[in-house]
Amino acid sequence: MATFLYRLGRSAFRRRRLVALIWVALLALAGAGAASAPVATSSSFSIPGTEAQKAFDLLEERFPSAGADGATARVVFKAPDGQKMTDPAHKAAVGKAVGELKSGSDQVADVTDPYTVQAVSRDGSTAYVQVSYKVNGMELTDATREALKETGEEARAGGLTVEIGGDALQTVPETGAGEIVGVVVAGIVLVVTFGSLVAAGLPLLTAIIGVGIGVSTITALASVLDLGSTTSTLAMMIGLAVGIDYALFIVSRYRAELAEGREREEAAGRAVGTAGSAVVFAGLTVVIALVGLAVVNIPxxxxxxxxxxxxVLIAVLIALTLIPALLGFAGKRVVGRKARKAAEAAEAAEAAGGAPAGARxxxxxxWARFVLRRPVxxxxxxxxxxxTIAVPAASLEMGLPDDGAQPTSTTQRRAYDLLxxxxxxxxxxxxxxxxxxxxAAADRTVTDIKGLEGVAAVTPPTPNEAGDTSIITVVPKDRPSSVETEDLVHSIRDTTGDDVLVTGATAMNIDFSQKMNDALLPYLALVVGLAFVLLMVVFRSVLVPLKAALGFLLSVVAALGAVVAVFQWGWLGSLFGVEQTGPIMSMMPIFMVGVVFGLAMDYEVxxxxxxxxxYVHxxxxxxxxxxxxxxxxxxVTAAAVIMIxxxxxxxxSSEQMVKMIGFGLAVAVFFDAFVVRMAIVPAVLALLGRRAWWLPRRLDRVLPNVDVEGEGLREEPAAGEPEDGERELVRA
Known part of the structure; x- marks a missing residue:
């Protein structure tokens, strides 16, 4: 592999104009596709194999209107103290609001009247109007949302307290200026690391190009492939981080090769042949971890x-081709002025008969010598x-957020509290x-459910036109994300027969969380197993991959502990903009395991x-x-700081899931890079000694030799030199 990548790097360096033109053309093509594509919407949410999903499928077949995936809004009205919503003036205000909501947009499917559907509280202080739309929340027009808001404002003007819940006001999540600050910090770290604006700019430029191509392609295909609005955000988060890091390692190796006196084209080839090999395998571990999410079977x-x-694949390809091409354009400016002067002084001293300076x-x-002295x-x-940091992970509670997890400053949260x-x-x-x-079956079901603990109310059955299917609405006594409500769902399923299915947003969340829990161990086994084999191929060792996997598990559990402490317990929550604590999102642990495993293996490789x-030299x-x-x-330190x-x-981000994942990944990278890879790994290797690189003879014969160390490059003649004049590959 090292020889192939060496030739690829030299070829990209020589044909730099063509390589750069190809990547710019790809960026323009992806950008044009994104610009002409429909706006990304919320992807359809389904959980194959669960009871809640089976119920939804049955509703789509026999209750098309009930099974529609349209947005909803609840306009909640509360009368002033001492008054009731049944007062004539307030009834008139609500009636006017209902009429305005029905005529406010052609996207409205149905609007309920609280006085005819028993949507007035027992004390008469509160009432709500349910609005159903023909399209999902992300497809609602601005005019439709404005009509909804204006209706609420008019009712407030009459003295009522009016708040709006539901997903009708849902918008594309905003990430603010945070990611821009992250890129700025990355730029500063690169300048400090390289001492050259040109060298610092290359990783940033190539990462932005890679992310631009990836996110634009996702945007262009979002409507066709039913990709959600958060997909591009997460792809940008991961692509930007690994794109900068992969380019950083190759540029760093290129500068080291130049410092050893190699010609620029030769240095580019050897940088790609050695550091590029590590980039390939590091990228493969990330890809394995991300693609492995398919085992969860949630589309x-x-x-x-x-x-x-x-x-990530785009980031790897750019690092292997575009980076050496841009190095060809950069010339000597990739090395800082101070470093160039030091190199010239060293060459002059050596020419004058002095001994070359050793590595300082x-x-x-x-730090390595300190660890070697005190490994235990x-x-x-x-x-x-x-x-110790991982201890809170034992209290992990998972669920999907509802409006109760919104900040108290939002109308959705205030509507939730009023209800x-x-x-x-x-x-x-x-x-x-x-x-x-x-x-008859529906009536029996109502009787069975009324006798269960935790039930606040049960509505009469609503049959379909054929009379072979009915819908019953059950109101729990406790909030949707509570353990008591989860127990009630299980009680209904255990008490009723196979012809009774429990669904709705709450039941769907419960089934989703259960499915994520069930998939975690198989997913870990698949990802860790495949990566273990991959790392055995890279390191020609059994103990080094084992140590890498155990170190990852330690760092990811500690990161989960930090997430629980901040987002579930509220510790330092205000510092990270957490206005409302609650259960950790169900997909957070398994998603963080996948991403962090891939990133952790980056630093290991x-x-x-x-x-x-x-060692092999x-x-x-x-x-x-x-x-x-x-x-x-x-x-590695610079790469970790950039990724963090x-x-x-x-x-x-305004999206709770993005905020939580951003925090979790940043903390996990910090733990893995600075505690596991920088401290625990050298300590374990020091204790193992030569045993760390032990590989059974049978495995040694079976495993392919991919030559990540670049041993084969020792026999590659440099450009313009005879083979017997080849310099020894310097381990820089």
């Missing part, structure tokens, strides 16, 4: 994983520290019970391949650890 999550994986100990070297202490501090006060907490998440049978390279195990840190610690900055930038 929305599968599409998110494939979209993000596609963006840097911070990475000093470093290992214990790292493991105990992360284990809870007037009708009980369960009114915000009624259960829809579908009976596949005649009226980049850092440990330098150690492996030094004759250094003792301890010396190889120091060499790996001398050449890789600064770059990019992820942390998404904490400012």
């Amino acid at each position: 929305m999550l599968t599409k998110m994983g494939f979209a993000a994986a596609g963006t 100990p840097n911070l990475g070297t000093r 202490a470093v290992l214990l501090v790292g493991v105990i520290g992360l284990g 809870s006060d007037g009708f009980g907490p369960g009114s915000n998440g009624p259960l829809m019970v579908v009976v596949d049978g005649d009226k 980049f850092l440990v391949t330098r150690m492996r390279e030094a 004759g250094e003792r195990p301890g010396e190889a650890i120091v060499t790996g840190f001398r050449h890789g610690a600064r770059v 900055a990019v992820f942390a930038g998404f904490i400012g």
Whole structure:
């Protein structure tokens, strides 16, 4: 592989104009497709194999209107203190609002009258109007939303308290300026790392091009493939982080090759042949983790994983081709002025007969030697520290957010609270019970459900035209995300027969959470197993991949503990903009496991391949650890800081899921890069010694030799030089 990538890097360097033109053309083509594509909407949400989904499918067949995936709004009215919504003036105001809602937009499907559907609280203080739309929330026009808001404003002018809940006011999530700040921080870190604006600009430029192509392609295909509005946000988050990091490693290796006196084209080829090999395998681990989300069998999550994986593949291809092409354009400016002067001074001293300067100990070297002197202490501090942070993960509660998780400043949250006060907490998440049978079966079901604990109200059955299916609405006593409501759903399913199905948003959330829990262990086994084999191929070792997997599990559990502490318990919540605590989103753990595993293996591959390279070239195990840190610690540190900055930038998102994932990934990268890879890994390798690189002979014969260390490049003649004049590959 190293030889192939070496030739690819040199070819891209020589044909830099063609390579750059191809990538610019791809960016323009993807941008044109995105500009002409329909606006992305919320993807259809389905959970194959669950009872809630079976009920929805049955409704679509026999109750087309009830099964429609349209947006809804609840306009909640509350009378002033001492008054009731049944007062004539207030009834007239509500009647006027109902009429305006019906005529306000042609996207409205139905509007209920609270005085005819018993939507007035027992004390008469609160009433609500249910508005159903023909399209989902993301497809509602601005005029429709404005009509809804104006109706509420007019009713408020008459002295009523009016709040609007539901998903009709849902908009595309805003990420604010956070991701821009993340890119700025990345730029600063790159300038400090390289000491050159040109070298710092290359990773940023190529990452933006890669993300531009990936996100534009997702946008162009969103309508055709039913991709949700958050898919592009997550693809941008991951693509930007890995794109900068992959380019950073290749540019860094290129500068090291130049420092050893190689010609620019030769340096580009060797940088791609060595660091590029690590990029390929690091990218493969990320892709495996993201594509592996398909085992959960939830279409929305599968599409998110494939979209993000596609963006990662683009980042890998750009690092292998566009980076060497741009290095050809950059010339000597890729090396900072200070570094150029130092190199010229060293060459002059060597020409004058002086000895070449040896490698100076840097911070990475000093840290590696410190760990080698105290491996047991470093290992214990790292493991105990992360284990302590992981403790809150034992209290993890999962669910999907409803309006009760919104900030109290939003009208959706205030509408939620008004409904809870007037009708009980369960009114915000009624259960829809579908009976596949005649009226007698439906009546028996109503009787059975009324006898269950936790039921606040049960409506009479509503049959379809054929009379073979009925809908029953059950209002729980407790809020939708409570354990009591979950127990009620299970009680209804256990008490009634197979011809009775429980669905609705609340039941769907419960089934979704259960499916995510059931899929977590199989997903972990698949992803860790495949990556373990991949890392065995890379490192020619059994213990190094095992150590990498165990270190990942430690960092991801610690990150989950931090997420629980902030988003569920509320610790330091105000610092991260968490206005309302609640259960952790069901997809958060498995999604974070997938993404963090891929990213964690990035640092494992980049850092440990330098150690492996030094070891196979004759250094003792301890010396190889120091060499790996001398050449890789600064770059890995910069890459981790950049990735943390990019992820942390998404904490400012208005979308709770994006905010939570941004925080979780930023914390996980911090733990994995600075505690696991920088402390625990060298401590374990120091304790293992030569045993770390042990591989059974049978496996050694079976596993392919991909030559990540670039051993084959020792025999590649440099451009313009005879083969016997080839310099030895420098382990820079």
